[in-house]
Amino acid sequence: MAQSDATTSQPTASSLGAMPTGRRWNKLRAAVEGYLYLTPTLIGLTLFVFWPIVSSLNLSLQRISPFGNRFRYVGLDNYIKTLTSPDYWETVRVTLFFVLGTVPTGLILSVALAIALAYPLGRMDPVYRTLIFVPVVISSAVTGVLFKWLYHPVVGYINYGLLQLGFIQTMQEGPNWFADKTWALVAVIVATTWRQLGFNVIVALAGVQNIDESYYDAAKVDGANAWQRIRHITLPLISPTLFFLLIINVIYSFQAFGEIDVLTQGGPGRATTNMVYSIYRIAFVDARDRGLASAQAYLLALMILIMSYIQFATVNKRVHYQ
Amino acid sequence: MSTVTTIAKIRPRRIDRTGLTIHLFLLITGLLISTPIIIAFFTSFKEPNQIVTYPPYLLPKHWTFANYATAWTATPFGRHLLNSTIQSGAIVIFQVAFSVSAAYAFANLEFPGRDWLFYLVIGSLMVPFELVFIPNFVFISSIGWANTYQGLVAPFMASAFGVFMLRQFFLTVPKELHDAAKIDGASNWRYMWQILVPVSKGSIGAFAIFAFLSAWNQYLWPLIITNSDQMRTLQIGIRFFMNTLERGADWGPIMAGSMIAMGPTLVIFLVAQRQLVKGIAMTGLKG
Numbered sequence: 324m325a326q327s328d329a330t331t332s333q334p335t336a337s338s339l340g341a342m343p344t345g346r347r348w349n350k351l352r353a354a355v356e357g358y359l360y361l362t363p364t365l366i367g368l369t370l371f372v373f374w375p376i377v378s379s380l381n382l383s384l385q386r387i388s389p390f391g392n393r394f395r396y397v398g399l400d401n402y403i404k405t406l407t408s409p410d411y412w413e414t415v416r417v418t419l420f421f422v423l424g425t426v427p428t429g430l431i432l433s434v435a436l437a438i439a440l441a442y443p444l445g446r447m448d449p450v451y452r453t454l455i456f457v458p459v460v461i462s463s464a465v466t467g468v469l470f471k472w473l474y475h476p477v478v479g480y481i482n483y484g485l486l487q488l489g490f491i492q493t494m495q496e497g498p499n500w501f502a503d504k505t506w507a508l509v510a511v512i513v514a515t516t517w518r519q520l521g522f523n524v525i526v527a528l529a530g531v532q533n534i535d536e537s538y539y540d541a542a543k544v545d546g547a548n549a550w551q552r553i554r555h556i557t558l559p560l561i562s563p564t565l566f567f568l569l570i571i572n573v574i575y576s577f578q579a580f581g582e583i584d585v586l587t588q589g590g591p592g593r594a595t596t597n598m599v600y601s602i603y604r605i606a607f608v609d610a611r612d613r614g615l616a617s618a619q620a621y622l623l624a625l626m627i628l629i630m631s632y633i634q635f636a637t638v639n640k641r642v643h644y645q
Numbered sequence: 646m647s648t649v650t651t652i653a654k655i656r657p658r659r660i661d662r663t664g665l666t667i668h669l670f671l672l673i674t675g676l677l678i679s680t681p682i683i684i685a686f687f688t689s690f691k692e693p694n695q696i697v698t699y700p701p702y703l704l705p706k707h708w709t710f711a712n713y714a715t716a717w718t719a720t721p722f723g724r725h726l727l728n729s730t731i732q733s734g735a736i737v738i739f740q741v742a743f744s745v746s747a748a749y750a751f752a753n754l755e756f757p758g759r760d761w762l763f764y765l766v767i768g769s770l771m772v773p774f775e776l777v778f779i780p781n782f783v784f785i786s787s788i789g790w791a792n793t794y795q796g797l798v799a800p801f802m803a804s805a806f807g808v809f810m811l812r813q814f815f816l817t818v819p820k821e822l823h824d825a826a827k828i829d830g831a832s833n834w835r836y837m838w839q840i841l842v843p844v845s846k847g848s849i850g851a852f853a854i855f856a857f858l859s860a861w862n863q864y865l866w867p868l869i870i871t872n873s874d875q876m877r878t879l880q881i882g883i884r885f886f887m888n889t890l891e892r893g894a895d896w897g898p899i900m901a902g903s904m905i906a907m908g909p910t911l912v913i914f915l916v917a918q919r920q921l922v923k924g925i926a927m928t929g930l931k932g
Contacts, residue, residue, distance in 0.1 A: 356833060357756030363739075364747040364766065367803025370784075372769045375777035382780060391783065436674060439667045447668065453918065454675030457682060459925065460910035462862030464880040468887050468903050469681040472688070472896055478697050480684060494699070520678065522925060529926035549663055578773060581864040585884050599775055606779050607869050617779050624776040 383617035391613060401618035410593065411601070411619070415626075417508065418597040422576040424512035425519065429572055430565065432516075433523035438557060440524070441531040459521030463581020470514040471586055474500040504594035507587050511595050514582045519575060523568055530564030531557060559643040566642045570634055577627050598623045682907075689713070689900040696897045712897035713905075716886070719898060721874055722905055725882035732797045732867070732878055733860040739798070740856045741849060744807030749837050751808065752815035753823055763812075769805045774865065782869055796870045797878070801860065807852050810927055814848040815841065851924035854917055858910055879906040 383402070386395045405411050436455055444451060458466075473481045482497035491497045498506040538556050547555065558565075580599045583589060589596035589604065596604070598619065606616035684703065688696060689712050691705040716722055750756075751763050781800050782791075790796035818841060826836040842849065867878045877885070883902045914921060 353754065354756040357750045357754040357759065360746045360750035360754065360833075361762060363743040364803045364805075364808055365762070367743065368766065368769050368805065371781055371800040371803070372772050372777055372805075375780035375784075376772060378780040378783075379776055382783075391786075436671070439671050442664070442667050444668070444671070447671075451671040451675050452922075453915070454679045455671070456918070456922065457679050457911075457914060459921075460858055460862075460914040461682070461907055462880050462910075463864050464862075464884050465903050465907050466681075468883055468899060469685050471887065472900065473681060473684065478699050478701055480680075480701050483699075483701050517678070517681070525922050525925045529922075574773070578775060581880075584864070584868070585887070602775060602779075603865070603869075606782075613779050613783070620775050620779060624773050627773055628771075 379617050379620060382614055383621050385614045387612060387614040389611040391611075394614075397614070401615045402622070404615065405618050405622065413593055414596050414598045414601040417593075417595060418577060418599075420508065421512060421515075421579060421597055422573055424509070425516045425576045425579075426569070426572045429516045429519050429523050430568055433520060433527045433568070434558075434561070434565065436520075436524045437527035437531045437561075438553060440528050455524055456521045458518050459525060461518055461521075463515075463518060464585055466514050466518045467582045467585025470510065470517075470582070474510055474586075476500060476502075501587055502591060504591055507591055507594050511579070511582050511586055514586060515576070515579050518582070519572065523572070526568055527561065527564060530561040533564075534560045562642045563644055566634075566638060569638065570631055573630055573634065574627055577623070577630070598626075682911075685900045685903050688896065689904045691897060693895075693897050712901035715895075716898040716901040716905070720882060720886045720889075720902075722879070722882060722886075722902060724875060725877055725879045726905065728794075728797075728876060729861060729878040729880070731794055732863075733857055735794065735798045736801045736860040737853055737856045739802035740804040740807050741853050743802060744804050744811050744852065745842060745849065746837070747808045748811035748815050749833075749841060751812045752818075753820075753841075754833065766805045766808050770809070778865065778869070781866075785870060791870055792872050792876045794876075797867060797876075800866065801863075804856065807856065810852055810924075811845070811848060813927075814845055818844055847920070847923075850917075851920045851927070854913060854921050855924040857913070858921075861910055882906075 384396060384398060386397045386400065387393070440448075440451060440455070461469075473479055476482060476497065476499045477494060479500075481500075482491070482494055485491050485497055486494060500506050500510045534557065538560070539552060542552050542556055577597075578599055579597060580603065583595050583597065583600050584603075587595040589600045602616045602619045602623065605611075605619065606613050687703055687705055690708045690710070691712070692707055692709050693711060693715075695706060747766070751759065751766075785791055785796045785799065790799065822840060822844070823836060826840055831839070862880065863878070864880050867881050868884075871877050871881060874882075874885075883899075883906045886902050887899050
């Protein structure tokens with residue numbers, strides 16, 4: 324979109340030299356002005372995004388004392404130490420399990436809700452929207468606190484609900500959410516999926532509403548039923564939105580932190596310590612070894628990059644762009 | 646447009662089974678989704694001895710503000726509220742000002758390297774925060790900004806997302822407006838503030854709301870960069886508050902604290918839902 328107007332009046336190097344001084348002065352002034360408008364943003368991004376990419380790499384090659392005052396270059400030691408540690412691979416396993424637990428459920432639920440919300444709902448429309456969108460404004464910290472209360476093993480609403488629905492006979496039979504390794508991970512997955520749902524439904528609904536009404540009219544003429552219309556019109560036409568949601572959700576799940584810190588602090592044992600939580604603990608809580616933590620941060624970034632690449636290479640082919 | 650849809654809606658219809666199923670599905674799922682917040686709301690108004698009960702029940706028998714009073718005095722929630730307000734307010738102001746000016750340059754001005762710089766800015770969106778937060782912590786600490794407002798705000802003053810979103814919008818503003826302003830002798834600076842910004846206030850507002858929410862709800866950075874109760878934001882305050890009170894099972898004040906922490910964002914959600922949804926939907930459609 325921008326390329327066309329960017330190239331129209333840009334002078335080549337030779338024409339610049341041949342220009343009268345007045346015009347050249349104006350060009351120079353315009354260029355300087357453009358850069359001035361960008362300066363605050365570029366300084367901010369350079370200091371806090373671009374430069375840290377380099378300095379993080381440098382940190383990952385150092386052995387750093389806990390107070391951060393002594394550095395020693397150790398080459399790839401931190402990476403070797405990480406990749407040969409069973410604890411690290413456990414965090415990778417937890418991370419992947421977490422992604423598998425949150426992303427598919429979140430996407431399926433949000434598409435179903437988006438399709439339902441796109442139906443003409445009359446006066447109830449804003450009510451449903453409010454009830455369903457609301458998690459989008461809740462923070463990960465508050466989500467953690469709310470679910471900690473809901474998961475209470477003795478008087479919690481969730482176990483009480485399971486009891487009422489007949490899944491368990493007494494409250495004692497219900498899962499002791501944060502003492503059990505598997506249930507603790509499930510608990511964190513449910514809480515995170517819940518918070519992410521508001522965002523997902525909003526984006527998915529925008530995708531559904533973006534579909535031109537005429538496609539449905541044509542399908543109705545052809546006698547397609549509701550399910551056929553969803554299957555052959557809605558889903559293919561929102562596939563770019565779904566693909567965007569898939570990528571974003573996988574990245575977000577890789578970065579889950581707040582709910583874990585509030586609900587389980589990585590426990591019991593290391594059952595909910597994902598890669599990010601491990602980086603945080605190593606850098607700021609346990610060993611305070613920021614060299615080792617930086618190496619793990621690099622490995623995490625690399626993994627996110629690879630995952631995104633795989634999705635682009637495999638899923639993107641099946642996305643239907645209009 | 647609304648008249649057309651209204652006519653379609655009031656037209657009498659047969660009892661539509663699909664419609665009924667959809668209404669039921671939305672009502673039940675909607676209530677389930679908002680349950681955690683509804684429970685927190687009612688719990689925060691229950692009397693302390695009615696909170697941990699079996700079986701649990703929803704509505705308070707007697708409404709009381711006691712939990713809010715306890716939360717407010719047991720921990721400096723007032724101070725946390727002030728900290729969050731300053732931190733989020735500053736972040737929003739900087740992000741809006743910086744993004745408007747950069748987006749304007751990318752959309753309307755011509756200078757060498759413009760497109761290349763734009764891709765650089767967009768590229769920064771792909772960098773996960775985990776990759777940069779340790780060096781940022783080291784840097785902010787080394788200049789003595791740990792545990793200060795500057796330290797909370799500085800890493801988030803520039804927003805690549807804001808630049809991208811506003812540039813996309815500025816590109817839709819007719820170029821003739823810019824030319825006309827120039828002919829009238831307005832400088833670029835004046836055009837930006839007196840014409841472009843007022844014309845785009847819907848989009849800028851949507852971005853500002855979005856920026857406020859992300860700033861207010863931040864967790865990892867405020868957690869590591871603050872180390873005293875006096876400098877913590879609400880999100881971090883509620884975490885420490887819960888950890889100290891949990892053993893005493895003091896859930897009333899904890900829920901009151903949660904209501905304080907999510908209050909401002911809930912209010913924004915209820916009064917500015919349309920702009921908020923617009924801002925979020927834009928992330929999906931343009932991506």
